[in-house]
Structures are given as structure tokens and as C-alpha cells.
Amino acid sequence: MSSLSQNPKKTLLFSAMKNPNTLKKKLASRFLKAMKKLKYKMSPSPPASIAEKKRRHRAVRAAAYASMASAVGPRRAWSRALLRKMKGRKRARRNPGNMNTRFGLNHLCDIVPGGEAMDSCSLLNETAHYIKCLVAQVQIMREILHSSSSSSTIL
Amino acid sequence: MEPNVKAVQPQFRSGISGPKPGGMGFVFDDIHGLIPGPPETDGTSFTALLELPPPQAVELLVMEDFPAKSMPPPIFPSNIALSDRASMFSIFASADNPPDSTNIISASSSMKIDSVKQEPLESEHHRNSSSPAVSNQSLKSIKRKEREKKVKESSKKSKKLEANEASDGSGEQLPYVHVRARRGQATDSHSLAERARREKINARMKLLQDLVPGCNKISGTAMVLDEIINHVQALQRQVEFLSMRLAAVNPRIDFNLDALLAAESESSIDNSYLGMFPPSIWLEGQLNGSRQQQSWLIDGVHPSRVDDTSNFITPDNSLLSYDSPPNSVSLHSSQLKMEL
Numbered sequence: 001m002s003s004l005s006q007n008p009k010k011t012l013l014f015s016a017m018k019n020p021n022t023l024k025k026k027l028a029s030r031f032l033k034a035m036k037k038l039k040y041k042m043s044p045s046p047p048a049s050i051a052e053k054k055r056r057h058r059a060v061r062a063a064a065y066a067s068m069a070s071a072v073g074p075r076r077a078w079s080r081a082l083l084r085k086m087k088g089r090k091r092a093r094r095n096p097g098n099m100n101t102r103f104g105l106n107h108l109c110d111i112v113p114g115g116e117a118m119d120s121c122s123l124l125n126e127t128a129h130y131i132k133c134l135v136a137q138v139q140i141m142r143e144i145l146h147s148s149s150s151s152s153t154i155l
Numbered sequence: 156m157e158p159n160v161k162a163v164q165p166q167f168r169s170g171i172s173g174p175k176p177g178g179m180g181f182v183f184d185d186i187h188g189l190i191p192g193p194p195e196t197d198g199t200s201f202t203a204l205l206e207l208p209p210p211q212a213v214e215l216l217v218m219e220d221f222p223a224k225s226m227p228p229p230i231f232p233s234n235i236a237l238s239d240r241a242s243m244f245s246i247f248a249s250a251d252n253p254p255d256s257t258n259i260i261s262a263s264s265s266m267k268i269d270s271v272k273q274e275p276l277e278s279e280h281h282r283n284s285s286s287p288a289v290s291n292q293s294l295k296s297i298k299r300k301e302r303e304k305k306v307k308e309s310s311k312k313s314k315k316l317e318a319n320e321a322s323d324g325s326g327e328q329l330p331y332v333h334v335r336a337r338r339g340q341a342t343d344s345h346s347l348a349e350r351a352r353r354e355k356i357n358a359r360m361k362l363l364q365d366l367v368p369g370c371n372k373i374s375g376t377a378m379v380l381d382e383i384i385n386h387v388q389a390l391q392r393q394v395e396f397l398s399m400r401l402a403a404v405n406p407r408i409d410f411n412l413d414a415l416l417a418a419e420s421e422s423s424i425d426n427s428y429l430g431m432f433p434p435s436i437w438l439e440g441q442l443n444g445s446r447q448q449q450s451w452l453i454d455g456v457h458p459s460r461v462d463d464t465s466n467f468i469t470p471d472n473s474l475l476s477y478d479s480p481p482n483s484v485s486l487h488s489s490q491l492k493m494e495l
Contacts, residue, residue, distance in 0.1 A: 042406055056402040064398050104377060107384050121352065124359040127383065131366055134390040141397040148408040
């Protein structure tokens with residue numbers, strides 16, 4: 001009986017979300033495009049001031065999250081929330097009486113984007129998908145770094 | 156058996172047209188006469204009905220002149236009895252509850268849309284009988300279908316459906332879907348719904364446990380939740396640091412898609428520790444300078460929990476450690492020893 005309740009979620013996970021490979025490729029292409037765009041804005045030499053470094057860092061991070069959210073699309077609540085944040089719109093905090101039913105998911109809803117306006121069940125769903133996408137994004141960024149730094153050997 | 160059946164049949168129509176307790180009592184005696192006859196109808200009335208393919212079963216319910224000769228299956232007499240019993244129950248239900256009959260009728264419209272098999276049968280019945288008989292038969296068939304559904308639904312939870320049906324046959328109404336709770340649990344609709352929700356949430360927690368490494372051994376949802384939160388925060392911190400490195404390296408990178416994707420597909424171990432030293436060395440100064448500003452670089456996306464940077468040496472990012480410089484250097488050297 002528990003398998004009956006689990007299987008819908010598993011099929012949901014595997015059908016609604018892509019395989020790791022296709023997800024990763026999609027994320028990678030979007031992220032690389034975003035980084036190309038960013039690159040033209042940056043000055044070619046390493047920036048002198050710390051403020052400049054901070055600005056660049058924030059831009060790259062925003063590009064990472066934005067590309068992740070747009071690759072996933074508006075299908076997921078967390079990606080919708082992220083896109084809303086990027087565009088600067090209002091929070092859309094529709095709260096169907098969530099605080100009563102939370103059972104200790106308070107920290108989680110702070111961390112996962114768009115976590116407040118969801119009930120516990122869908123919050124856990126979104127967390128699972130968010131973790132998957134985060135892992136893929138981190139792998140992509142690492143691989144970019146490694147390939148670029150290995151190609152340009154500074155030893 | 157057949158004369159009994161034929162005597163019973165006119166009772167169908169009268170039962171539907173209006174509630175007649177006397178008539179129903181008579182019919183009820185007929186049922187009791189019918190019940191001992193077939194041996195396998197003890198508690199398996201509907202399951203036996205269900206064994207038959209639906210068109211045949213509906214025909215059984217509906218047939219006017221009961222041609223026993225034309226029916227192929229050898230267990231036909233018992234099935235007649237079963238079908239009559241079923242139709243008796245349907246009469247009881249529809250006679251007792253006028254609002255329920257409206258439910259049946261509304262369900263009948265939906266059933267007609269759903270069941271393709273029923274349509275040719277109903278066309279047959281049209282040419283055979285008059286309209287009240289048609290509504291009668293459709294009602295019976297729909298009631299049988301509802302019974303089947305109820306059987307299936309309740310059998311999901313427990314095995315007590317036969318007793319339920321028998322008690323219903325004794326004259327009580329059968330309007331709603333009876334969902335049976337498991338043994339020793341409350342049967343409120345509220346608590347049932349809550350229990351369903353809790354099961355759902357537990358199922359999702361299990362899946363999350365599979366997703367987060369190292370969560371399988373932990374028992375207790377609070378600790379698992381903590382682990383999940385830690386994992387998500389660690390991932391977000393990794394994104395932070397990687398973006399910082401990328402921002403530093405960015406002007407030199409040519410984001411040539413094909414070359415980069417090809418490079419990604421290579422095995423990354425020797426790349427990784429070759430690439431580890433140079434960026435760490437010339438980024439160290441930047442990292443030291445920027446670590447003080449880390450806390451307010453992290454804005455909006457997640458709350459600042461930068462104090463536990465030692466947490467960063469998790470197994471999944473042992474390749475890239477952004478700890479204090481001596482630690483990172485020692486890690487690199489240990490990793491070199493590992494590789495060699």
C-alpha cells in the first residue's frame with residue numbers, strides 16, 4: 001500500500017523531470033549562453049577594486065540561478081518564484097493557512113525559493129526537484145572551471 | 156429456479172415505481188429462498204458477478220424471459236440468483252432513498268458517457284422493453300457498477316465487504332462509499348484525511364532521503380529534515396563559491412559551447428587536480444579579501460549561515476575546498492598523494 005503511494009511520486013519525479021543527462025545539457029547550454037552575455041560586459045583585465053569583484057560575483061551568481069530557473073521553466077513552483085525574484089515582481093505570497101500544517105518545515109521554506117506559499121506536501125516535492133537541479137548546476141559550473149583552467153595552464 | 160425468477164421479475168418494476176414495503180417483503184422472501192440454492196454464493200456474490208464479463212452480467216440482470224438455454228456458462232443458475240439478489244439490493248436502495256436515486260441517475264448519465272460496452276446492450280433493451288424497464292435496467296447496471304467500485308475501494312482498505320453488503324440487504328440504505336479504516340484506528344473523516352496526508356508526506360520524505368546522500372541511516376524525520384536543510388545550504392554555498400571563481404576567471408574563458416561540452420565529457424580527475432592548484436594559488440588572495448564580505452554578498456537567495464564554513468568539507472566537494480589557506484593546501488597535498 002505504501003508502494004502505491006510512493007509510485008505515483010516516483011513516476012511523477014521521473015516523468016515531470018528530465019533524466020539527469022538531458023537536464024544537465026539544458027542547464028549547461030543556458031548557463032553558457034548567460035555567461036557569454038556577461039563576459040562582454042566585463043572588463044578584460046582582472047578588476048582592481050573589491051566593489052567590482054563583488055559586482056561581478058553577484059552577476060555570475062544571478063546568471064547561474066536565472067539560467068537554472070529558466071531551464072526548468074514555469075512548471076515548478078520554485079522556478080516560478082525565482083523568476084519572479086529576478087524580474088523584481090511582488091512576492092505572490094498566497095498563504096492558504098500554512099503555518100498550522102507546517103510540522104517543522106519552517107527552515108526549509110526559507111531556503112527553497114517560494115517555500116512559504118506551499119503546503120508541506122508540495123514543499124517536499126519542490127525541495128527534491130530543487131536539490132536535483134542544484135546538483136546539476138554545481139557540476140556544470142565545476143566542469144566549466146576545470147576545462148577552462150586546464151586548457152589555460154597557469155603553471 | 157426459473158419460475159421463482161419469473162415471479163420475482165415483475166417485482167422489479169413495481170419496486171422501482173414506488174416504495175412498497177409489502178412487495179419488498181415478498182421479494183425479500185424470494186431472496187432468502189434463492190440464497191441457499193447456489194452453494195458458492197456465501198459471501199462472494201459480487202465477486203462471482205465480477206468474474207463474468209460485463210455485457211453478460213448486464214444481460215443477466217436485464218433479460219426478460221431468461222433463456223437459460225441460450226446462456227453458455229454452466230454456472231448460470233447461480234448467476235441468476237446472484238443477479239437477482241443484486242437487483243433486489245438495487246431496488247432497496249433506490250426505493251429507500253429518493254435522493255440517492257437522483258444520485259444514481261446523475262451517475263447514470265456519467266456512466267453512459269464512460270462505458271462503451273453498455274451502449275449496444277442498452278440499444279438491445281430498448282427494442283425489447285418499455286422505457287421504465289430501460290431506466291430500470293440502466294439503473295440496475297449502474298448500481299451494479301457502483302457496487303463494483305465500492306467493492307474495489309473498500310477492498311483496498313479491508314476485507315469486510317461481504318458483511319457490509321449482507322447487512323445492507325437487510326433493509327438499511329447504502330448511499331455512500333464505505334471506506335474502511337484499518338484495524339485499531341479512528342474512523343473520522345477528518346482523521347482519515349489527515350492520515351492520508353501524513354502517509355503522503357512520509358512517502359515524499361523517503362524519496363528525499365534517497366536523494367540526499369547519507370540520509371538513509373538516520374531515523375526520525377527531524378534529523379532527516381536537518382540533513383536535507385544542510386544539504387541544500389551546502390549546495391547553495393557551492394554555487395556561491397563557484398560563481399565567485401567563475402567571475403574571477405571569466406574574462407579569460409571562451410565560452411565556446413562545443414569545446415566546453417566536449418571537455419566536460421572527458422574524465423575529470425586529472426583535469427581536476429591539475430586545475431586545482433593554479434586557481435587556488437592565485438585566487439587565495441582574492442578569497443581572503445572577499446571572505447570578510449561574504450556575509451553580505453549572500454543576499455536574498457538564502458539566509459546567511461556562513462559561520463560554519465568548516466562544514467564545507469563535505470565528501471561531495473572534497474576536490475574544491477575553500478577553507479582557510481593552510482587547510483586547503485594540506486588537502487591538496489593529501490589528494491595528490493591519493494592520486495599518485
